Amino acid sequence: MESTYVKIQLFSFSLDALPRVTCPNHPDAILVEDYRAGDMICPECGLVVGDRVIDVGSEWRTFSNDKATKDPSRVGDSQNPLLSDGDLSTMIGKGTGAASFDEFGNSKYQNRRTMSSSDRAMMNAFKEITTMADRINLPRNIVDRTNNLFKQVYEQKSLKGRANDAIASACLYIACRQEGVPRTFKEICAVSRISKKEIGRCFKLILKALETSVDLITTGDFMSRFCSNLCLPKQVQMAATHIARKAVELDLVPGRSPISVAAAAIYMASQASAEKRTQKEIGDIAGVADVTIRQSYRLIYPRAPDLFPTDFKFDTPVDKLPQL
């Protein structure tokens, strides 16, 4: 895919009295432009009339399989001005050669001039969001959504007093929820310096400020993540999903957080299969306390035979499941 780039060639001008060139033999003829050679040719007699005209073709060609980072036809940074408005300033980059450092080891021409000082905090927050998302390997679309949310909240200024990091963490949480892949508060807490309480407070405030609401979390949202972290095979994961869903449908666990129910279901499924996991391991991954899993497990244990999927292969039969 070619991109346009204007190339200005040096050429000497002879100022014509006429603004347009015409063929001397055929003054009425409309000249044809040959852009490859840079000529204006008379179609009647083939005389090359104009010479060295400006070539508006591109200088470099970029193809779609080339590295996206290196595009010689572009000037300027490829930041999207949708998020941080007014991105047309020049920064002084770090020096590369030896000459760019003065006698103390400091770089000459230091301080990249503060650009967009009005949104300095926002740029900082975006950087923080990217760092946080990177720690838990979140895809780019969630990060973009988070950035958008943060921008909306920031412009509204209703949460101006709160720490930017807290708002950023809460935006990250909301973005994950909105994309259908919720992360628990504890997981966001693990990559952020803000306490769970503060993130929760900011979360509620942001929902009120932006007047949106989010869907409730279900047990199935977390199954694939927890199970793969525990290296459980696919059948166990499907069994655990089934157990948790059934438990919620039958309302065996009223008032229990879906995370706790999911953890208990994983425990039951793993104990019934060949790959057994202890409560402590599951609690570590899910961020749920040991005793909480025990409590939820006690609630679902009586109905264990009904909860398992029909085609499940039991390594440990249902009546031999551990009873806590």
Place this chain on the structure above:
Amino acid sequence: MDADSDVALDILITNVVCVFRTRCHLNLRKIALEGANVIYKRDVGKVLMKLRKPRITATIWSSGKIICTGATSEEEAKFGARRLARSLQKLGFQVIFTDFKVVNVLAVCNMPFEIRLPEFTKNNRPHASYEPELHPAVCYRIKSLRATLQIFSTGSITVTGILLYRYQTCQLWIE
């Protein structure tokens, strides 16, 4: 749907919070030394005084503002506040009992049935907010009465607000 509007739901007021002013500056140190049943919190700058007769805990600031909590009804709150002002008067301060205002009333109520929180939240979208990770109850805000209800899955409900005419609770439940 249990149309239990005939069944009288007992709704108990558990706490009434009120504020009043004594129009004079109070010397906290003197109250702390001479008053009975007081706790002086010097780092924050207030004195806690607990009364036995209406079971009340009052937070006294040196500016003369007093917050009174723990009363079981509004009249009791007023009695307790007056009694408190009287005890401060006995200590020698020129107390004038002004600006008595009930700030918050907390009541609990028990439904005879359990409540399924996720369905309830879905049906009452704008008012109800449920966040299982943060708090095990649904927070239902009623703007017209400026009241907040915390609904637990066991059926017990905590009502917080200023006006307490919440007897139309029954009509809201969808179970």
